[in-house]
Amino acid sequence: MRQAKLRTTQAAAPVRKRSRWLAVAHANSGVLFVLPAVLLFLVFGLYPVIYSFVLSFFRWNGFSGFSILPFACVAPTCSFVGFDNFKEFLFANPITAGMFRQAIWRDMFLLTTVTGGTIVLALPIALALNQGVRGQSLFRMLIMLPMVTAGIAVYYVWTFIYQPDGLLNSVLQMVGLGAIGAKQGWLGTSSLALPSVAVVLIWSSVPAAVIFYLAGLQTINAELYEAARLDGANSWHLLLHITWPLLLPITIIIVISTLNAIIQSSYQTIYLMTNGGPAGSTTTTGLMVFNYGFGDQRDLGVASAMAWMLFLALAVITMVNLRVFRSRT
Amino acid sequence: MPLARRNISSIVAFVLLALYALASCYPFLWMISAALKSNQEVLISRSLIPQVLRFDILTETWNKLEFWTYFVNSTVITLCSVVGIVFIYSLAGYGFAKTHFWGRDALFLGFVALLLIPSVTVLIPLVQLLRSLGFIGREATQFSTYSGVVLPIINGAGPLALFLFRNFFREMPHDLHDAARVDGCSEAGIYARIYLPLATPVIATVSILNIIGVWNAFIWPSIVINKDAWFTLPLKLKDLDLQLVTQWNVRMAGSLITLVPVIIVFLLLQRYYIRGLTAGAIKG
Numbered sequence: 072m073r074q075a076k077l078r079t080t081q082a083a084a085p086v087r088k089r090s091r092w093l094a095v096a097h098a099n100s101g102v103l104f105v106l107p108a109v110l111l112f113l114v115f116g117l118y119p120v121i122y123s124f125v126l127s128f129f130r131w132n133g134f135s136g137f138s139i140l141p142f143a144c145v146a147p148t149c150s151f152v153g154f155d156n157f158k159e160f161l162f163a164n165p166i167t168a169g170m171f172r173q174a175i176w177r178d179m180f181l182l183t184t185v186t187g188g189t190i191v192l193a194l195p196i197a198l199a200l201n202q203g204v205r206g207q208s209l210f211r212m213l214i215m216l217p218m219v220t221a222g223i224a225v226y227y228v229w230t231f232i233y234q235p236d237g238l239l240n241s242v243l244q245m246v247g248l249g250a251i252g253a254k255q256g257w258l259g260t261s262s263l264a265l266p267s268v269a270v271v272l273i274w275s276s277v278p279a280a281v282i283f284y285l286a287g288l289q290t291i292n293a294e295l296y297e298a299a300r301l302d303g304a305n306s307w308h309l310l311l312h313i314t315w316p317l318l319l320p321i322t323i324i325i326v327i328s329t330l331n332a333i334i335q336s337s338y339q340t341i342y343l344m345t346n347g348g349p350a351g352s353t354t355t356t357g358l359m360v361f362n363y364g365f366g367d368q369r370d371l372g373v374a375s376a377m378a379w380m381l382f383l384a385l386a387v388i389t390m391v392n393l394r395v396f397r398s399r400t
Numbered sequence: 401m402p403l404a405r406r407n408i409s410s411i412v413a414f415v416l417l418a419l420y421a422l423a424s425c426y427p428f429l430w431m432i433s434a435a436l437k438s439n440q441e442v443l444i445s446r447s448l449i450p451q452v453l454r455f456d457i458l459t460e461t462w463n464k465l466e467f468w469t470y471f472v473n474s475t476v477i478t479l480c481s482v483v484g485i486v487f488i489y490s491l492a493g494y495g496f497a498k499t500h501f502w503g504r505d506a507l508f509l510g511f512v513a514l515l516l517i518p519s520v521t522v523l524i525p526l527v528q529l530l531r532s533l534g535f536i537g538r539e540a541t542q543f544s545t546y547s548g549v550v551l552p553i554i555n556g557a558g559p560l561a562l563f564l565f566r567n568f569f570r571e572m573p574h575d576l577h578d579a580a581r582v583d584g585c586s587e588a589g590i591y592a593r594i595y596l597p598l599a600t601p602v603i604a605t606v607s608i609l610n611i612i613g614v615w616n617a618f619i620w621p622s623i624v625i626n627k628d629a630w631f632t633l634p635l636k637l638k639d640l641d642l643q644l645v646t647q648w649n650v651r652m653a654g655s656l657i658t659l660v661p662v663i664i665v666f667l668l669l670q671r672y673y674i675r676g677l678t679a680g681a682i683k684g
């Protein structure tokens with residue numbers, strides 16, 4: 072394609088030049104198919120990303136004096152501050168920096184427990200569904216159900232389950248484990264709130280993982296198992312040496328899509344369930360960015376800087392994940 | 401496998417499935433049961449079966465939610481988003497899979513990399529952009545506000561939809577394309593008459609994923625929509641809560657009413673959904 076383009080510029084006769092140009096245009100006409108997507112992306116994808124990057128080096132009140140196209144930053148409502156916004160939450164302001172560091176730990180906690188928990192639950196369920204037990208299509212439907220529920224409606228139910236006089240505490244009481252119940256409610260106790268949120272996130276991400284594993288299981292050749300059985304392998308060996316390695320590509324898909332879902336949308340869950348509390352114990356970086364952008368602590372420059380750190384962290388995590396998994400497959 | 405062992409393993413499987421199925425739908429059962437109880441009973445009784453069936457809470461909440469008004473709002477936003485997503489990214493997926501143009505693969509990579517950008521990063525710039533374009537603000541109409549909600553949603557759903565469509569089209573035999581070409585069909589005709597109709601599983605997957613996502617979306621619509629009458633159902637549900645101090649039965653009735661439409665759509669499209677999601681993922 073590139074060669075064709077070069078040749079057109081060298082063409083001598085104007086008529087030929089025109090027809091060559093047409094030929095190039097024709098060969099590239101596929102671009103028309105992607106044009107709507109690209110236009111939308113330029114306006115609502117690329118522009119905001121650049122905007123947020125530039126804004127992370129400015130201090131601005133959010134109302135007037137700052138714009139990107141054409142570029143303008145007018146005092147006193149807007150000023151260039153260099154890396155001050157980044158310094159602010161990385162080390163300069165001890166309170167903010169402390170909060171940010173804790174928020175990162177909470178992110179890490181959610182990322183590991185939710186991906187881990189999802190896989191640990193989803194694989195046995197998929198294996199069980201794959202056995203062809205009685206009523207399996209009903210089971211499959213019931214297990215899929217939490218998929219429809221990334222919304223406020225389900226968070227209300229979970230909030231009730233976690234209430235001081237809610238479902239979870241009374242179930243614990245019923246089976247004689249009342250002592251480990253949370254007196255202030257599961258979302259009302261600092262040490263329990265984040266794990267409780269993690270449970271909700273796991274609950275809603277298991278169904279998709281089950282679907283992926285089921286599809287993967289169906290591609291495994293049954294003869295492999297029979298051969299291994301003849302060689303004297305037990306069920307545990309089969310799982311460890313046949314099923315798990317063959318499902319590794321599926322596991323990668325699940326890990327990446329779960330990580331992505333947590334980074335993209337867990338702040339909405341947390342916003343609706345605890346709004347970061349109690350005492351900030353469920354404030355993740357996503358929610359922190361949101362609070363700096365739209366909440367009481369409104370500081371758009373710091374919010375943008377934080378958002379960019381989040382983006383960098385996610386890019387690194389994804390690349391490490393892909394690298395690690397790729398080297399093992 | 402010996403019969404006894406086979407039996408034991410299928411019993412274990414059955415018990416496991418039954419337990420998890422219960423855990424996964426218990427919150428829904430509880431939601432339904434609480435919607436039919438008095439607030440007193442919700443707080444005291446843990447039984448799923450109400451002592452007295454009370455349908456008045458449900459009808460009362462239905463009226464308080466002004467269901468039809470907000471149902472229409474939610475439906476308009478959801479439908480416009482989903483139709484936009486399917487149209488724009490099936491076209492683009494076809495373009496990336498079956499046609500050639502300069503810079504094609506680099507551009508595709510750019511789109512997929514977008515998956516990595518946390519949505520919260522672009523929240524502030526998007527609001528500023530919508531304000532400067534006049535989509536929101538004092539002059540805003542319902543149409544401009546809804547466009548402001550929908551367009552960024554479409555773009556946000558882009559990477560995943562594009563990925564699924566492109567993988568699906570790429571797996572399809574290229575002979576189809578060449579044969580149609582020989583018969584004099586244009587590139588657009590090949591897309592519309594041959595490839596798109598065959599892509600039903602992916603269309604179903606992308607639709608269902610986004611119907612659920614857009615219907616339940618809370619933060620983005622709550623930022624953009626600033627007039628009560630234009631709210632979506634989830635926003636109205638949250639609003640309902642402000643007027644009543646935690647009436648759990650009302651909350652649950654409202655939640656149930658809000659969720660029923662998506663649950664119906666989900667059950668209807670479930671089968672296609674599973675096929676489409678896995679077709680794209682396994683081979684990709």
